[in-house]
Amino acid sequence: MNHTASQQLFQRAQKSIPGGVNSPVRAFKAVGGTPVFMKSAKGPYLFDEDGNQYIDFINSWGPMILGHACDMVQDAIKEVLPDSFSYGAPTEREIEMAELIIRMVPSIEKVRMVNSGTEATMSAIRVARGYTGRDKIIKFEGCYHGHGDSFLIAAGSGAVTLGVPDSPGVTKGTANDTITVPYNNLDAVKQAVAVNENQVAALILEPVVGNMGLVPPADGFLAGLRELCTSAGIVLIFDEVMTGFRLARGGAQELYGITPDMTTLGKIIGGGLPVGAYGGKKEIMDSVAPAGPVYQAGTLSGNPIAMAAGLSMLKFLQGHDEVYAYLNNISDKLVHGMRDNLRSVGMEYTINHVGSMFSLFFTRKPVTDFESAKKSNLELFSKYFNGMLQRGIYLAPSQFETLFISTAITDDLADQYLEANLATLKDLRQYL
Ligand code: KE4
Numbered sequence: 001m002n003h004t005a006s007q008q009l010f011q012r013a014q015k016s017i018p019g020g021v022n023s024p025v026r027a028f029k030a031v032g033g034t035p036v037f038m039k040s041a042k043g044p045y046l047f048d049e050d051g052n053q054y055i056d057f058i059n060s061w062g063p064m065i066l067g068h069a070c071d072m073v074q075d076a077i078k079e080v081l082p083d084s085f086s087y088g089a090p091t092e093r094e095i096e097m098a099e100l101i102i103r104m105v106p107s108i109e110k111v112r113m114v115n116s117g118t119e120a121t122m123s124a125i126r127v128a129r130g131y132t133g134r135d136k137i138i139k140f141e142g143c144y145h146g147h148g149d150s151f152l153i154a155a156g157s158g159a160v161t162l163g164v165p166d167s168p169g170v171t172k173g174t175a176n177d178t179i180t181v182p183y184n185n186l187d188a189v190k191q192a193v194a195v196n197e198n199q200v201a202a203l204i205l206e207p208v209v210g211n212m213g214l215v216p217p218a219d220g221f222l223a224g225l226r227e228l229c230t231s232a233g234i235v236l237i238f239d240e241v242m243t244g245f246r247l248a249r250g251g252a253q254e255l256y257g258i259t260p261d262m263t264t265l266g267k268i269i270g271g272g273l274p275v276g277a278y279g280g281k282k283e284i285m286d287s288v289a290p291a292g293p294v295y296q297a298g299t300l301s302g303n304p305i306a307m308a309a310g311l312s313m314l315k316f317l318q319g320h321d322e323v324y325a326y327l328n329n330i331s332d333k334l335v336h337g338m339r340d341n342l343r344s345v346g347m348e349y350t351i352n353h354v355g356s357m358f359s360l361f362f363t364r365k366p367v368t369d370f371e372s373a374k375k376s377n378l379e380l381f382s383k384y385f386n387g388m389l390q391r392g393i394y395l396a397p398s399q400f401e402t403l404f405i406s407t408a409i410t411d412d413l414a415d416q417y418l419e420a421n422l423a424t425l426k427d428l429r430q431y432l
Helices: 004-016 071-083 092-104 117-132 172-176 186-195 221-232 251-256 304-319 322-344 378-390 411-431
Strands: 038-042 045-048 053-056 110-114 136-140 178-181 200-205 235-239 262-265 276-280 350-354 357-361
Touching (some): 053 411, 071 304, 092 304, 117 136, 117 262, 117 276, 221 235, 235 251, 322 357
Parallel strands (some): 136 178, 200 235
Antiparallel strands (some): 045 053
8 A cells, every 4th residue: 555645744744733643543653654644534434645445443433433424414514504603602402412412311411512522521520529529539540531631640559549640741739639440340449439538529430441442341340330439429420432322322321221420422422523521410410600610611512513413413323223233233243253263363362342342452361451451462463453454444553442333334344354354364473
């Protein structure tokens, strides 16, 4: 494949944009080479600036659940464009969006629109702190909740001690209020809660993790967290920015039957436009300004164009439950086919899979938390990623990410993926 145009654009981009990209993972640092600069996309396909075509298994990190440039969403945007792009004043469409989210995610009784998943999560913990009057939060190693200061915290020395900044610019004071514990370890959470009695405002997690690669909750883990938070008066926040409207209409909380106190949303909610949201119990959300004292605001929150795009996508998903059966079936085919391929080349690596999200880890051991995910062979992953890219398959450029399937992936495209997967695995044997 020729990537000359991407290489030239990357050279140019680095002169005006930090690292040449507007979000770090796009720079291909974990897999080497030049990031592919995209020119257009339609359905299952991405087209880069060199005219190369790829079958897309990232779908803008989740939002393109119905495939790229979906005609329905395009029509919804075209319809509202003539009415101007933003008012900075309330609109009926925002009420329609809020009412639809509440219908689809019953644990949400009130919801506030924002412009990204990061805004949603940083706002949600501020509200939980304001509502409880407590300062600390508990998060899990390997879970990513956007780039808010309180989340860029590495685990402290002991599993239940206070965190340390995981990025320059995050203060020790902020780190002191975040406790980081291992995912799927209920005992560590119990200990953290006991050691910080009556000081923890919220516990936030990805109910199904996508950001250490795909890691599902162990049996009883979510129920255990629910029970623990209820008894300790801790606000349980499900960060469903990835899983919301993807794993089920009501997200992971519907799939696993666990009701959080608050939920954060993003990606699919905007149909590809910049939208996030946070919501939850009425008595918690009524502490948000101007109903209550916890301040949060946004010039473009509830933007009319973004609301139109998001509404068209959510209305479709709400009215077509068969989408989830389709996504799950095609994902099952991909995962079973990969497992057969791995066995056929004697590389029985670990695949974690929930619904239309899955990850291939280059380790033979189970992956149940960040420590076990980090045992993957990153060198081999990098070679695998580039081998698939050369074969026209666009994957996440990091071992610690998940894939997202769209309804545009047909049986035939799944077969193409599996052929490329087998050929690439065979190429990897020389490195074992
Ligand atoms: P944004 O601010 O990127 O819209 O959302 C942050 C966020 C919050 N919560 C979860 C569970 C998330 O996965 C994300 C963002 N996901 C990443 C993918 N790992 C987006 C890709 C990127 O950072 O460019």
